[in-house]
Structure formats: structure tokens, C-alpha cells
Amino acid sequence: MTREKLTLFDTTLRDGAQTTGVDFSLADKRHIAAMLDSLGLDYIEGGYPGANPLDTEFFSAKPKLRHARFAAFGMTKRAGRSAANDPGLATLLAADADVVTYVAKTWDYHVHVALGCTLEENIASITESIKAALGKPREAILDCEHFFDGFKANPDYALECAKAAYAAGARWIVLCDTNGGTLPHEIERIVTEVARQVPGSHLGVHAHNDTENAVANSLAAVRAGARQIQGSLNGLGERCGNANLVSLIPTLLLKPDFAENFEIGVPFEKLSSLAKISHTLDELLNRAPNRHAPYVGASAFATKAGIHASAVMKEPRTYEHVAPESVGNKRRLLVSDQAGKSNILSELERIGVRLDKDDRRVAHLLDEVKQKEALGYAYEGADASFELLARRALGEAPNYFEVERFRVNVERRHNAQGDLVTVSEATVKVCVDGETLISAAEGEGPVNALDLALRKDLGKYQCFIEDLELVDYRVRVFQGGTDAVTRVLIEFRDVTGESWSTVGVSANIIDASFQALTDAITYKLLKSGAQ
Incomplete structure (x- = not known):
């Protein structure tokens, strides 16, 4: 015709x-x-x-x-x-x-x-x-x-x-x-x-x-x-x-x-x-892509509900009007408080971990995800944090470094030109392979200062994180007033163009941010094959 x-x-x-x-x-x-x-x-x-x-x-x-x-x-x-x-x-x-x-x-x-x-x-x-x-x-x-x-x-x-x-x-x-x-x-x-x-x-x-x-x-x-x-x-x-x-x-x-x-x-x-x-x-244009855009958005073929995920795993056409690969997208079964075992199994398979649906560790991980999300964590938008959570639960996540303490100071002072400016200074003390390392940095704000200080010296792992770039930082405050819980989502990218997101939750926005930062660096080391 x-x-x-x-x-x-x-x-x-x-x-x-x-x-x-x-x-x-x-x-x-x-x-x-x-x-x-x-x-x-x-x-x-x-x-x-x-x-x-x-x-x-x-x-x-x-x-x-x-x-x-x-x-x-x-x-x-x-x-x-x-x-x-x-x-x-x-x-x-x-x-x-x-x-x-x-x-x-x-x-x-x-x-x-x-x-x-x-x-x-x-x-x-x-x-x-x-x-x-x-x-x-x-x-x-x-x-x-x-x-x-x-x-x-x-x-x-x-x-x-x-x-x-x-x-x-x-x-x-x-x-x-x-x-x-x-x-x-x-x-x-x-x-x-x-x-x-x-x-x-x-x-x-x-x-x-x-x-x-x-x-x-x-x-x-x-x-x-x-x-x-x-x-x-x-x-x-x-x-x-x-x-x-x-x-x-x-x-x-x-x-x-x-x-x-x-x-x-x-x-x-x-x-x-x-x-x-x-x-x-x-x-x-330095714009974040619309996650909900038809065909090409990150959520276009994302399934959150457990019963939907179960059906998609059996036959994708049950909830997909076209194959995601046809437009260069991919299927995602999200891990959230609405998830079931199918979502967990799909995400584990995505990161290269295959478990039987009756494996007790699947139910344990699902329970842990739901408990975490009840506290304010959101893994559907933080794929890297979920992978680390899963690998820790399965005993497969290396412990690259320990943060012994960190400190952030925010000070308003006059600069060399006499202008009044606000400066953030951060100090981070970490232990890497038995060696204690202390780094300090100034940044545009407290989170930027922490990020620079944490990535300034990680000893033998420094070569793995030189190409890291923080591309997005999002904060959501919920549950109350001045004592509200804060959720921070951070997106990083490296020289390969791959990006990943991590999440941190705390009543203190700096603490929540630091959780997300350490997860992001740990994930980079994991995917780089650092020993």
C-alpha cells in the first residue's frame, strides 16, 4: 500500500x-x-x-x-x-x-x-x-x-x-x-x-x-x-x-x-x-529533563505500584503502549513504599543481582525500603542509594572509607575588596585504609564547601573521583515546622556522561546533604571497581 x-x-x-x-x-x-x-x-x-x-x-x-x-x-x-x-x-x-x-x-x-x-x-x-x-x-x-x-x-x-x-x-x-x-x-x-x-x-x-x-x-x-x-x-x-x-x-x-x-x-x-x-x-540549555515527558522521560516507562510491576515483569505490554527501547528509553520498576517483590527483583536484576522471589533476603530488603521511606527516604528518585542499600543488605558493599567527623562554619565578613560576603568553610576527617586524612575547603555555601572538602583528599581513592561533577541538588522539607525532616536528593555525573542520584534524610539539612554526598562518592567507587 x-x-x-x-x-x-x-x-x-x-x-x-x-x-x-x-x-x-x-x-x-x-x-x-x-x-x-x-x-x-x-x-x-x-x-x-x-x-x-x-x-x-x-x-x-x-x-x-x-x-x-x-x-x-x-x-x-x-x-x-x-x-x-x-x-x-x-x-x-x-x-x-x-x-x-x-x-x-x-x-x-x-x-x-x-x-x-x-x-x-x-x-x-x-x-x-x-x-x-x-x-x-x-x-x-x-x-x-x-x-x-x-x-x-x-x-x-x-x-x-x-x-x-x-x-x-x-x-x-x-x-x-x-x-x-x-x-x-x-x-x-x-x-x-x-x-x-x-x-x-x-x-x-x-x-x-x-x-x-x-x-x-x-x-x-x-x-x-x-x-x-x-x-x-x-x-x-x-x-x-x-x-x-x-x-x-x-x-x-x-x-x-x-x-x-x-x-x-x-x-x-x-x-x-x-x-x-x-x-x-x-x-x-542547562535544564533538567522533564521526567514525565511522553516517550523519552525517565518516568515514561516507570512502574511504581507492586501489582503493576508484577504484571510488567510477566508481559510488558500490560502497562506499556510501545516498547521503551524503540525510542531510546528503558523500563524502570521503581522501589518505593508502594513497591512489591517484583519491583525489588527488577531493580536487583538491573544492578546485576539475581535472586529467587522466595529468597528471604528479598522480603527483608523490601521491609527495609518501606521502613526507610516511612522516615522520608525516596528511592524511586535515588537509584544509586538504593543499590548501595541493597548491596549492604546482601553483604556486597565494600567499606571504602569512614567519616570520623565533619564541621561546617558559615561566616559573614569583609573580603579583600572591602565588600561584605558570606563564606562557608568545611572540614572533613576520614579514615582510609587505616590512614587518617583531614581536608578543609571554602565553598559558595555549606553544602558546596562540604562537597569540596570531602572530595579533596580520599587517599588511594582520589584518582577515581577526579572527574565527578555535581549537576543537581534538590531539597524537600516535610513533616512540620522548624523541626521538620529534610530530604536531599543529589545528582552526580562523571566524564563518561553517566549520572546517578542519591538521597539523604535528616532534621538537619547539612546532615541530610552529607549522607547523599557520601553515598554518591561510594557509588562512584563501586562502579569504578575500586578495591
Whole structure:
């Protein structure tokens, strides 16, 4: 059976740059463009030439792409100017790009209020701008801004804008839900009506996520006839974000309704790299990956309840809609106070320990986990601490070092420049193989000072921990007021890129932090094979 081509257009480098807290460097943009191209995207939109020095430089020489077409984004010409006499249009057409993506108003309300011109002048701007791009020659695309709101208000005018772009030679007319308030059933109805006037092979959809429906809206548009989807990696975008390509791509490749009827540029064998690509983007932006992201999140295939875990171990399809490995993820049966033996056995198997379910040590370990979690420990988010707990219970955890004492001082004083600063100093006394070692360090805060002091000198084990990097530190206070119990979760990473998390619990936040720190270092020594 012949499948239809479905085109994917990525807007991460433009829409993503509008995300609160996101600032792409030039190197970031080049890295992301190469990553998107390797995945198999059809179009990569680079941004708005002339909007800022960074984007201007980015478009001075387009990235070397093997698969994707490179698009520049900008406005149609202004009303009252000719296409040849519009500086913004000139900058856009001068950009080193394969494609020009214009944005144009298609809601009559916006034409009057935002542009301050007549409806006819706006149509003329669309037509002349499309023809100007084709004359360069460039492929031309029109993003019909606020199309769905415009269609609801004045369907004849919204359609006239789309038809004008098509008649002028635009390759794609993209219907944008710019405010993100349109629902899937509305999208499907409106796209169906538009496809009677403009061929679906020239229609695209650009959905924002303000009602958490951007992915559903994109799929509804495809069902109605649209053959291009615009979206971004991890759903980056202004306000609540855009349609998430990381969710759309596996849905299109793995769900029969779409996989049997459409083909996309992303080959099936590339799908297993999706989780890595998603997490790499987060790393570039110094953001923690969304654990609950569909398909690629750490919790996407995680099972906490004991009865669910038991079923998953017998047959994964009981609680998994796709195989986690297909998208580069993995199955996790979490250890928590909701766990059963199946969770414990699965986690033990993950760390290379195989026990029979009737082994008394399994029940003993399960009881210990539940007792610990009753005190505030959380092992579902601290895999390394669970492994150490399990190996200690089984008598398999080496005792690398003993902490005899530690001390932290926090002092406010004047520095050499005379400024008043707060300084933390930590001292740690450890015993390694019968040798007593004392280390001291100053840090940005008490936990940082402790971390530096503990890792400053571990004697013969020092060579194993030189590449350690603390990448995340999270605190949760619960059970009361000033005497509350504090849970600290710490994530470390080493030069291999592997990361692991540990947990500490205490009424004293420094003590809880130190527990997590010592667990993290002990786990590093264990996985490094230190004797």
C-alpha cells in the first residue's frame, strides 16, 4: 500500500528562542541544527535574520545540512511599500537560506488593529512577498498567523489569505493556532473546510500548546488533510510551548493509524536516538529533563505500584503502549513504599543481582525500603542509594572509607575588596585504609564547601573521583515546622556522561546533604571497581 508523504518542519531555533529562560548561543544553534538534520527533519527554521546580531551571523552562511532545507523567517512586506523598497523584506531575502517562511495576519481583527491597513492591502502584501521570494529563487512558505481565530471570526477573509498565497506560488500554506486556544475537533473541522479550497498537499499546521492540545491538534489537522506539521524539540516555545516533535515523531512512526498511511523523513532506525536528542537539548540549555515527558522521560516507562510491576515483569505490554527501547528509553520498576517483590527483583536484576522471589533476603530488603521511606527516604528518585542499600543488605558493599567527623562554619565578613560576603568553610576527617586524612575547603555555601572538602583528599581513592561533577541538588522539607525532616536528593555525573542520584534524610539539612554526598562518592567507587 502506498503511503502519503508527511513533512516535518522544525521551529526550535525560532520558537524555542522565545521560551522563558532560553537563550541560544551561535554554537548552540549550529549544534541543534546538525542534530535535527541527523534525525531526518525536512525543514529547519533558523530564526529571524536581522532581528539581532546572533541571527544575522547565523544566516550569513547556512549550516551544512544533508537532509533538511534551511528556512529563514520574517514578515511580509509592509503595506504602502513596494516589495523592492522594504528593508525588512530585503534582509530576509538576502539571508543564506533555501526557504523563506513569511508570517502574515489572516484574522481581520489583527489586520485592522495590529497592522493598521486595509484587508486588501494585507492580501497584496502576501501576494507580492511570495512572488519576491520565488524570484530569488527561494521556496516560499506562508505562516497564516491566528488563522483559526480568524476563520471563526471571518472565514471568507481567512480563506482569501490562504488562497492568495497558494495562487502566488507558495509551496506551503501553514494554518497557525497562534493563541493556542483551538480544540482538536475545531481544528479538524476547519482544516477540512480549507482543504476544499487549497490542496492538502500544500497545507500545514502550526499549533501552540496553551490548552495542552498542540500534539492532538497537529494530528487532527493531518486527519483532515494537512500534510505538513510544524513543531519544536521538547515542545519549546513562547508561553506554554509548541507542538512537541519528540512526541509527534514516535506517534507517527509507531501508531498504526498514522504509520500505515504516512511516511516521514525520520527513518525508523533513528527513532531509538530520540531520547538522547531530547536530553541533549536540555543539557545545552542547562535544564533538567522533564521526567514525565511522553516517550523519552525517565518516568515514561516507570512502574511504581507492586501489582503493576508484577504484571510488567510477566508481559510488558500490560502497562506499556510501545516498547521503551524503540525510542531510546528503558523500563524502570521503581522501589518505593508502594513497591512489591517484583519491583525489588527488577531493580536487583538491573544492578546485576539475581535472586529467587522466595529468597528471604528479598522480603527483608523490601521491609527495609518501606521502613526507610516511612522516615522520608525516596528511592524511586535515588537509584544509586538504593543499590548501595541493597548491596549492604546482601553483604556486597565494600567499606571504602569512614567519616570520623565533619564541621561546617558559615561566616559573614569583609573580603579583600572591602565588600561584605558570606563564606562557608568545611572540614572533613576520614579514615582510609587505616590512614587518617583531614581536608578543609571554602565553598559558595555549606553544602558546596562540604562537597569540596570531602572530595579533596580520599587517599588511594582520589584518582577515581577526579572527574565527578555535581549537576543537581534538590531539597524537600516535610513533616512540620522548624523541626521538620529534610530530604536531599543529589545528582552526580562523571566524564563518561553517566549520572546517578542519591538521597539523604535528616532534621538537619547539612546532615541530610552529607549522607547523599557520601553515598554518591561510594557509588562512584563501586562502579569504578575500586578495591
